[in-house]
Amino acid sequence: MGEHRVKLPEEDRTLSPHTGLTRTHWVAAADGLLAAAWRYASPTSAFLDLPGRPSRSGVRSDGLEGYARTFLAAAFRTAHGEDPHNWLERYAAGLVAGTAGEWPAITDVGQPMVESASVALGLRLTKPWLWDKLSTSQQDRAETWLREALRHVPAANNWYFFPYTVASFLEAAGRGDEETGRAKQRALELLEGWYRGDGWYSDGDGRAFDHYNGWALHLYPALDAHLSSRPITTHLKEHLKSFHLLFGADGAPVYFGRSLTYRFAAASAIALGAVTGETPLSPGHSRQLISNNLRYFLDRGSLTDGLLSLGWHGPHEASLQPYSGPASPYWASKAFVCLLAGPDHPLWTEPEERDDTNQTLALPGPGLLIQKHNGVTRLHNHGSDHVRPFEGEHATEDDPLYSRFAYSTSTGPTAQKNPADNHISLVIRGDRSVRRRIHPLGARDNWAASWHRPVFDAHQPMVPGLRIESVTAVWDDQELRIHRVIGAPHGTRAELSGWATDLPAELVAVRGWSGQERRPAPQGTAFTTATNLTTLVADIEGTVILAAVAVLGGTFQEADWDARVDEVLRHTLDRL
The missing domain is CATH 1.50.10.10 (Glycosyltransferase)
Structure with missing residues (x-):
């Protein structure tokens, strides 16, 4: 396999047509x-x-x-x-x-x-x-x-x-x-x-x-x-x-x-x-x-x-x-x-077998939604937060490895000091919120939902009554991300980011967003050097619905996404 790599025997493409590796290769490794x-x-x-x-x-x-x-x-x-x-x-x-x-x-x-x-x-x-x-x-x-x-x-x-x-x-x-x-x-x-x-x-x-x-x-x-x-x-x-x-x-x-x-x-x-x-x-x-x-x-x-x-x-x-x-x-x-x-x-x-089937699987226990499509798996996170019960919700730093709404097999999260990927944040008086404790609301069929209280800096860690209810629903390689912000004070700015990757990726506004920006993540990810994030923005107040479609490794597919927002809400957040 080249210099500075483990030397393996010749591949066996008869017994292992997909990888060429057998037990002999594992022993050599x-x-x-x-x-x-x-x-x-x-x-x-x-x-x-x-x-x-x-x-x-x-x-x-x-x-x-x-x-x-x-x-x-x-x-x-x-x-x-x-x-x-x-x-x-x-x-x-x-x-x-x-x-x-x-x-x-x-x-x-x-x-x-x-x-x-x-x-x-x-x-x-x-x-x-x-x-x-x-x-x-x-x-x-x-x-x-x-x-x-x-x-x-x-x-x-x-x-x-x-x-x-x-x-x-x-x-x-x-x-x-x-x-x-x-x-x-x-x-x-x-x-x-x-x-x-x-x-x-x-x-x-x-x-x-x-x-x-x-x-x-x-x-x-x-x-x-x-x-x-x-x-x-x-x-x-x-x-x-x-x-x-x-x-x-x-x-x-x-x-x-x-x-x-x-x-x-x-x-x-x-x-x-x-x-x-x-x-x-x-x-x-x-x-x-x-x-x-x-x-x-x-x-x-x-x-x-x-x-x-x-x-x-x-x-x-x-x-x-x-x-x-x-x-x-x-x-x-x-x-x-x-x-x-x-x-x-x-x-x-036994001969190697490969399963290339596209699959979507909801896991209500951990609050996760798996979306496997065209060789890439995405994991939509509505239940894992790594916040210990004794830590509470008031710590003002998130953990990129647990707090993001989505992870995949071809992307890594941005570093903590860079703009966060796959994240919704609220900006109030210059302070940008993070997602700490995640409260799962359910997962079924092609969706998963949760809510969280946005956490700000140490001077104003929480805003009374403010919360974000979120649901991700998927079709093939399309991800409909819906966020219902409740109790946003006057002067609140909402920001939604997409995938941090050099692969083809899109984030398309569906409802509530008024603009789009490209923001640099100079530290990159484990998969790529310095990259840029597509970020949707909007000025909001009170209770609002914000929705967008994200795509990774594919292209945005035209559909009546605005109608789908109402349909998804009826079956998820409005019932939970």
Whole structure:
């Protein structure tokens, strides 16, 4: 695939006519990523100190992260006992040195707790070839380090599945007790409370829906159940009915939510469904999706000198969070869960299948509307906001990864300091509003609806009585966006933006708008450099209806859109 990329075998276009990738290619990808990362191993193998900006947790934690996350890829790679490159010998040495005092301690809401889960899962998957060959004293020291994950406080979200995974390994190693049982029970109780329907969990209390559903909230408990030969109870099959649509024809996952530098980890839930049988997808379709996703990133510069960079295609600062460190992208290792399916598994032996059907799917549970058309998937957001219950609605900054009305597989949101894409804002006395807490009103057929209170700056965070009710209704690749503004004071200016992209895109006024502007977004997106946003504007007061049609990757289709506004309102906002 070229210089600085993972070297893969010749494509197999007979078994895999769409991607050319088979299990052999996935094995080669794992080996290539591991070989590049191990160039940066510490003398004792306890750390993989990858180059790049350090995280806020410090370089020792970053080095542990390099060890733990690549160990996960190595464990999936060797889980059937094949280890021609002696990866497990290196990880065994690192484990012994790390748990003898080199690794940082696990603390409350500390990064080592995150990495303990990858260490524990890696040990569980490779138990006959790594753990069982350690001395009793070495095992005891490893248990002592891991058990601190059970005794410290996780973050109030998917983090509870890090001690869960540690406890699961200890039980599988014959070291379970009341403490491990409590850790697992607590996580499962929380997960049940976070379920919102349609196979989707909120990542903690509130309404934060993102890729953590697949690569954490489903993956850890479902994989534990599979490895323990217990029934899977996490609604994984239901989740995949909608989640599999969130990939473009080119293999890109929908760009929404945090930690997107994990890249092809987005495919891990699809792979896990195939491995466990908890999936509505055929084996050939599952393989096409995960292989297309892997190729998408390998073909678009995600590797720098063989290493996964901090970014999306290549390096991209706006794709990162404060906790991102040089080895953070290696949570992408979770996609290699597909290798738990052996060479004779239908995931690898059945011919690839691709589904090019245009589909629209409403998800009332999370408040999302999926619009898949002509190879691009759009996700219309009327329910995910990442606002914690204790935070309230008054914070004055939005989160571009959760607050926008729409996301897609071919566009990314603009940066926080740039004009916001796919957003309606009100401007009052020079202050521009943001969208914080989203209140879902319903989703059905081809529409989804919500309302929110516009939030302004710290001097005037809320305007009493002011709210915006919104509905998105779609036909083919056309998006009718309707906003009913209620209680706008005199002197209010409304602004509606479209897609931030260099692809063909339009935003056409239907009702209430008086002008159109082009505004620069100089920081661009993860998909394009500096871009411009089409923005509709209007001066409003009181209660008004504002409507427009947005198109991405196509052209505006003439229709009686004004009549459709009234029809949609009768069936949505006027009833809800």
